[in-house]
Amino acid sequence: MAERLPDGRSRRPATSCLLCRKRKIRCNHETPCSNCLRAGNENCVYESHNRPAPVSRARLGRVQGAPVPGHQDFTAASTPSSQSSGLDAELLRLKLRIQDLEEQLSKLGPRPVNSALESPNSNIQTLNSTIGGTFHVHCEGSSLGQQQAIARSVTHKTRLFGQSHWAVNGLLLVRDVFESIDAHSRPETTKAWSGIERCKSLARSIKSQRTFSWLSSSTPDLPPKEISDALVDCYVRSTESIHRILHIPSFRRDYDAVWISNMAAADKGFMVQLWLVLAIGAVTYDERFSLRISATRWVCAARSWLSEPKSKSQLDIQTLQISLLFLVAQERLGMVEDSIWISVGALLRKAIYMGLHRDPAFLPPRTTFAVEMRRRLWNTILEMTLQSSLTSGGPPLISLDDFDTAPPGNFDDDQIMTEDPVPQPPDSFTQVSIAIAFRETFPQRLAVVKFLNDLASPVAYDKTLQLDAKLRAAYKALVRILLAYSRSTTAPAPSPFEIRMADFIIHRYLLSLHAPYFGAAFSETVYAFSRKVVVESSLKIWRAAYPVTVNNSPDVPEANELQRLITCSSGFYPAGAIHAAFLIAMDLRMQLKEDESLDPVPLRPDLLSVISEAKQWCLQVVEAGETSVKGYLLMSVIATQIEGLMHRLGEDEITARLIKAVEEVEEKCMPVLTAMASEFHIPENESSNAPQPMDMARENGTMEYFGCMPSDTLFDFANTEPMGWMFNDDPSMGTASFWRFFLSYWQASIIIRTKTVMYWDPER
Numbered sequence: 001m002a003e004r005l006p007d008g009r010s011r012r013p014a015t016s017c018l019l020c021r022k023r024k025i026r027c028n029h030e031t032p033c034s035n036c037l038r039a040g041n042e043n044c045v046y047e048s049h050n051r052p053a054p055v056s057r058a059r060l061g062r063v064q065g066a067p068v069p070g071h072q073d074f075t076a077a078s079t080p081s082s083q084s085s086g087l088d089a090e091l092l093r094l095k096l097r098i099q100d101l102e103e104q105l106s107k108l109g110p111r112p113v114n115s116a117l118e119s120p121n122s123n124i125q126t127l128n129s130t131i132g133g134t135f136h137v138h139c140e141g142s143s144l145g146q147q148q149a150i151a152r153s154v155t156h157k158t159r160l161f162g163q164s165h166w167a168v169n170g171l172l173l174v175r176d177v178f179e180s181i182d183a184h185s186r187p188e189t190t191k192a193w194s195g196i197e198r199c200k201s202l203a204r205s206i207k208s209q210r211t212f213s214w215l216s217s218s219t220p221d222l223p224p225k226e227i228s229d230a231l232v233d234c235y236v237r238s239t240e241s242i243h244r245i246l247h248i249p250s251f252r253r254d255y256d257a258v259w260i261s262n263m264a265a266a267d268k269g270f271m272v273q274l275w276l277v278l279a280i281g282a283v284t285y286d287e288r289f290s291l292r293i294s295a296t297r298w299v300c301a302a303r304s305w306l307s308e309p310k311s312k313s314q315l316d317i318q319t320l321q322i323s324l325l326f327l328v329a330q331e332r333l334g335m336v337e338d339s340i341w342i343s344v345g346a347l348l349r350k351a352i353y354m355g356l357h358r359d360p361a362f363l364p365p366r367t368t369f370a371v372e373m374r375r376r377l378w379n380t381i382l383e384m385t386l387q388s389s390l391t392s393g394g395p396p397l398i399s400l401d402d403f404d405t406a407p408p409g410n411f412d413d414d415q416i417m418t419e420d421p422v423p424q425p426p427d428s429f430t431q432v433s434i435a436i437a438f439r440e441t442f443p444q445r446l447a448v449v450k451f452l453n454d455l456a457s458p459v460a461y462d463k464t465l466q467l468d469a470k471l472r473a474a475y476k477a478l479v480r481i482l483l484a485y486s487r488s489t490t491a492p493a494p495s496p497f498e499i500r501m502a503d504f505i506i507h508r509y510l511l512s513l514h515a516p517y518f519g520a521a522f523s524e525t526v527y528a529f530s531r532k533v534v535v536e537s538s539l540k541i542w543r544a545a546y547p548v549t550v551n552n553s554p555d556v557p558e559a560n561e562l563q564r565l566i567t568c569s570s571g572f573y574p575a576g577a578i579h580a581a582f583l584i585a586m587d588l589r590m591q592l593k594e595d596e597s598l599d600p601v602p603l604r605p606d607l608l609s610v611i612s613e614a615k616q617w618c619l620q621v622v623e624a625g626e627t628s629v630k631g632y633l634l635m636s637v638i639a640t641q642i643e644g645l646m647h648r649l650g651e652d653e654i655t656a657r658l659i660k661a662v663e664e665v666e667e668k669c670m671p672v673l674t675a676m677a678s679e680f681h682i683p684e685n686e687s688s689n690a691p692q693p694m695d696m697a698r699e700n701g702t703m704e705y706f707g708c709m710p711s712d713t714l715f716d717f718a719n720t721e722p723m724g725w726m727f728n729d730d731p732s733m734g735t736a737s738f739w740r741f742f743l744s745y746w747q748a749s750i751i752i753r754t755k756t757v758m759y760w761d762p763e764r
Contacts, residue, residue, distance in 0.1 A: 015029055016046075017032075017033050017046050018047060019036055019041060020035055031046075123140075124136050124139070125137045129178040133156065135155070135156050135167075136155040136156075137151050137168070137171055138155065139151050139152060140459045149520075150459045150517065151168050151169055151171075151516060151519075153168060154167055154168045162392075163393065164393050164449060164453055164512045165392060165393030166575060166582075168393060169516055169518060169519065170579070170583075173519050173586045174582075174634075180655050181637070181662060184656075192663050196666065199629045199669055200628075202677055205677060206677055210293055219301065220294070222258075223291070230285065231277070232278070233281070234284045235278075237561060238283070238284045238562075239328060240431075241431075241434050241501075242383075242498070243328065243383060243384070244379065244431075245328075246273070246277075246321060247373060248431070251273070254266075269319070272306075275299070276302050276328075276329050278294075279294075279333065280329050283568050283569045287567070287568075287620075287624070288623060288625075289568040292333070295329075299329045299330065300335075302322065302325075315354050317374075320351065321377070323350070324377070331572065332569035332571060334626070340392070340571060341389060344385050344388045345385070347381060347384075348397075351377070352403075356374055356377060356405065357378065357403035357404070358403070359404050360374055362404070368420070369417055372409055372416045375405055375408045375409070376408045379405075379407060379408055379435055379439055382403075382442060386445055387572050389453060390508065393453055395453045407440075409423040410432065411431075412424070427484060428491060429491055429494065433494075437481050441474040445471065447470070449509075451464075451513075452516070459516075464517070468510070468514070478506065482498075482499055504544040508541060508576045510533060511538060511580065511583070514534050514537075515583065518530060518583060519586075534583055534587070535587050537580070538579075538581070538583045538584050539607065539610070541579075541580035544563075545617065546614075547563060567621055567624055568621075568624045574621065577617070581614035581617070582635075582638070584614075585614070588603055592642065592645035600648075603646075611635070611639045612639065614635045619632055622673070623672050632665060632669060636665055637662065640654075640657050640660075641654060641658060
């Protein structure tokens with residue numbers, strides 16, 4: 001049947017070969033035809049009857065690159081190009097076919113630029129709340145074909161949190177609570193959110209004053225020697241046992257020399273190390289972090305030294321040690337400007353530039369001391385890279401193929417100072433044994449974090465189970481090693497702090513691995529194993545933060561040190577504790593919602609006790625100096641909802657109690673914040689009138705510490721926007737306050753530039 005053109009005319013299928021059609025000559029329809037035989041064309045090609053739509057002469061001319069003068073047939077004249085072989089004719093046919101396909105595809109509609117990277121199951125859920133702002137949760141469907149979507153990441157303002165960040169798996173679980181409060185709370189009927197805002201306003205003033213209160217002295221004072229000794233001991237027990245940074249005998253030798261000789265004559269690099277050691281030790285010095293202000297001064301002084309222009313490159317071991325100590329102190333004091341993950345990434349690249357990723361066996365010969373210190377520092381950088389990735393939800397950006405540095409040797413610190421020392425047997429406990437044991441689990445933990453946060457990782461539950469099996473095997477090996485050390489009656493053994501710390505860290509990885517499927521497990525039985533792992537790992541993590549004493553007998557001080565670290569610090573440790581308590585509460589809440597029996601559902605007492613403990617712990621965190629009240633707010637509203645479900649109250653009555661719980665947050669937390677503010681003589685109702693940064697700058701002539709501002713890294717999402725102050729994020733900051741702040745910042749930048757010019761050497 002003849003083919004119809006758009007204008008209604010009919011066209012018969014072409015029966016000539018391509019070369020005869022091109023030359024407009026008669027074809028005898030043979031294979032090969034007579035004309036191809038005469039032209040020596042061995043490849044006589046006929047077009048299939050299932051050809052594409054008819055092609056205009058103008059389009060054919062564009063394909064061949066020839067002009068189209070009006071309606072004249074440009075193929076009528078015989079030219080040398082018309083004598084081309086059958087191969088040219090075949091290429092012409094393919095070009096026409098490709099153009100037809102491209103036109104058909106273009107009619108299907110526009111396609112996204114990166115459509116190849118987009119998952120067909122991806123979707124974004126937007127959450128809005130008064131307390132937290134707007135969050136966009138990116139979800140993907142499960143590889144098992146279940147209905148429940150799995151959260152992959154969260155976008156909040158300019159940040160993107162990966163799957164290991166605790167908020168990614170928590171926001172969808174608790175959204176109904178805050179949506180219910182927002183829907184039923186009105187400014188004219190409740191002071192719920194206004195009370196939270198008053199707490200936030202006072203908290204901002206406290207954080208500012210903690211930083212600027214010490215600027216009257218360029219060099220911070222050391223505490224009395226007995227307190228300094230205790231802080232150094234706290235640092236060694238709480239940090240060096242896991243993260244080997246310093247050579248303890250050398251540090252103590254220089255430390256003793258500071259007190260014997262004139263402190264002004266001490267090496268400035270060592271004094272910076274000492275400030276940071278004291279700051280880190282102050283976190284676990286007591287239950288209330290009573291030395292927080294002094295610790296802030298020491299960290300900011302170290303920051304100033306690190307940012308000073310140097311006469312030469314500072315790519316040496318001492319500066320690397322200071323950088324590591326500075327990052328640890330920043331995180332534990334909550335003084336990270338943006339994300340510790342970003343800073344650790346820069347330090348990782350510095351270490352690679354110094355060659356620490358290459359084992360010293362492949363580098364020029366060095367002493368045993370130098371070799372072991374390089375291995376220890378690289379091992380610590382790997383651990384900090386992994387922990388910061390897990391906490392922030394960012395990809396680790398390192399693989400096992402990127403380094404060949406061996407783990408540290410099993411030496412005590414005194415050994416590596418001797419000539420040709422022999423490492424101790426693997427079953428002998430040394431000052432580096434804990435770090436070596438953790439290094440054995442590094443490949444499995446790295447695989448977990450890469451699976452959770454790398455862009456190309458799929459939502460694959462079978463992969464989750466495989467990683468779980470490998471991580472558990474590594475964990476069992478770690479437990480066997482630590483138990484073997486502990487059974488020794490004569491040799492040194494791990495402290496209670498080190499054993500509990502190992503348990504805490506490994507369960508954080510297990511929890512993060514299974515947390516993405518925790519919410520889906522409520523409706524999909526295929527994820528029941530993940531629900532069980534999340535609950536049990538959360539309970540172990542929580543007991544590290546909030547231990548239960550036996551027969552009311554207090555633990556030894558070393559055992560309490562982990563509890564102090566989790567309660568008084570920021571970052572990795574308290575984030576793990578609040579995440580664990582939150583997930584336990586979510587499991588209890590779901591059990592109550594699923595219950596349809598006449599009798600109340602029996603809840604596990606060990607899990608139920610976590611709810612009241614977590615609420616009390618969050619208040620202790622504020623009493624220890626944390627200015628954000630959002631942790632206490634979160635656990636208060638969840639505890640209130642669980643209590644209402646246990647008493648089988650109606651939805652309206654539960655909502656009323658939730659609003660009351662928000663109002664009580666101010667009643668509990670404001671007195672604690674007011675006591676903190678009183679240290680700086682900040683009236684509770686005049687927090688917005690706190691001294692401006694430029695007032696301090698005029699007295700001291702410098703603003704080099706302007707950026708050293710503690711931040712709420714634990715609970716505060718709303719204040720992670722670095723330019724939020726410009727858009728009047730603070731209700732207490734009026735127009736006049738805004739311009740005062742802007743003018744102060746502008747004047748401070750001039751001072752900074754002036755000071756930089758003083759250090760500038762044009763010959764360098």
